[in-house]
Amino acid sequence: MNKLNYLKANKKYENAQICIFGAPVDQTTSFRPGTRFAPNAVRLESMGLEIYSPYQDKEITSKAICDLGDTDVFPGNVTKTLDAIYEQAKQIVTDDKIPFMIGGEHLVTYPVVKAVAEKYPNLRVIHFDAHTDLRDTFFGEAMSHATVIKKVADILGDRRVYQFGIRSGVKSEFVYAQEHQFIEKFSADLVGTILPEVKDHPIYITIDLDVLDPSIMPGTGTPEAGGLTFKELLSAVLKFSGLNIVGCDVVELAPEQDPSKSSTIVAAKLIRELLIMI
Numbered sequence: 001m002n003k004l005n006y007l008k009a010n011k012k013y014e015n016a017q018i019c020i021f022g023a024p025v026d027q028t029t030s031f032r033p034g035t036r037f038a039p040n041a042v043r044l045e046s047m048g049l050e051i052y053s054p055y056q057d058k059e060i061t062s063k064a065i066c067d068l069g070d071t072d073v074f075p076g077n078v079t080k081t082l083d084a085i086y087e088q089a090k091q092i093v094t095d096d097k098i099p100f101m102i103g104g105e106h107l108v109t110y111p112v113v114k115a116v117a118e119k120y121p122n123l124r125v126i127h128f129d130a131h132t133d134l135r136d137t138f139f140g141e142a143m144s145h146a147t148v149i150k151k152v153a154d155i156l157g158d159r160r161v162y163q164f165g166i167r168s169g170v171k172s173e174f175v176y177a178q179e180h181q182f183i184e185k186f187s188a189d190l191v192g193t194i195l196p197e198v199k200d201h202p203i204y205i206t207i208d209l210d211v212l213d214p215s216i217m218p219g220t221g222t223p224e225a226g227g228l229t230f231k232e233l234l235s236a237v238l239k240f241s242g243l244n245i246v247g248c249d250v251v252e253l254a255p256e257q258d259p260s261k262s263s264t265i266v267a268a269k270l271i272r273e274l275l276i277m278i
Helices: 035-046 078-094 106-119 148-156 171-180 191-198 228-241 262-275
Strands: 018-023 063-070 098-103 126-127 161-166 184-185 203-208 243-250
Touching: 018 078, 018 126, 018 191, 035 063, 035 098, 078 106, 078 243, 098 262, 106 148, 106 161, 106 203, 106 228, 106 243, 106 262, 126 171, 126 228, 148 161, 148 191, 148 262, 161 171, 191 228, 191 262, 203 228, 228 262, 243 262
Parallel strands: 018 063, 018 098, 098 243, 126 161, 126 203, 161 184, 203 243
Antiparallel strands: none
């Protein structure tokens, strides 16, 4: 039986430019579980997509993409799981390829950024999300989907994280973001203004799908009213076209929270556009 790949991501590893891998994890999910089912759900629904993007006038087959399947994870052991994801990403970047992760809860971004930043010390992270994810601890845990961007910022240093669409978090997180990085609350209208700052640096893009409004993306663990439309998110993301994107992830799809599968289809289409753009 053939392995299930994301749409046309069928190149051999040695010939690939971009390497997809899944991180089927929801170990620190605090509200609605199910993100561990996202990678294969996205692969399955991608079969309904065209290979051509009218947004970019390109086909996904113009890129050399492989799908490595899902990384082995360790339910109940967050440390071993993060280490496994780090090793997967480290191998990809060591081989001069671009990691593209399908999560999984947002904590899985941390080990991939860690691996990418080791190769690209001047890395900038572009973060689309409903939530700040800047807590030091959450329910007493330092490693959590609610602390992940703070852990990323600790690796990179000040003024290297750019947040868009943020509309939920405790006040101290917003204060931290305003003092130490870039944050645009509620929307992503200011993406164009940061391009002069990031265009000469390697860029990692992380997209938590709850940045989209729940009317578009109900299938996520922590939906938050007042989000972006698909067109608004895609327009913002495509502004990074032509820049040096060295890693990417799409996280927090919980497919079983949306029996219509519309959320999964939205995620699959967004991933197609990102893969073509890189």
